[in-house]
Amino acid sequence: MDVGEKTNNLAETAVTGNAMHTRRDHADYLLSRGAHYVVDSAAQRVRSTR
Numbered sequence: 001m002d003v004g005e006k007t008n009n010l011a012e013t014a015v016t017g018n019a020m021h022t023r024r025d026h027a028d029y030l031l032s033r034g035a036h037y038v039v040d041s042a043a044q045r046v047r048s049t050r
Contacts, residue, residue, distance in 0.1 A: 010035035 011034035017026070022041045030037045 009033075012036075014038065016040075 013035045015037045017039045019041050022039050
């Protein structure tokens with residue numbers, strides 16, 4: 001089995017990612033292949049203007 005065949009079969013796979021992967025196109029790609037995903041989104045910090 002080549003790498004292309006392996007990566008296309010994501011059914012029932014849990015994929016994790018960091019804030020860099022909180023993109024709609026990433027989610028759409030994973031969902032279209034039957035995968036589940038969990039991402040950790042970074043909180044936005046408000047800078048003080050003092």
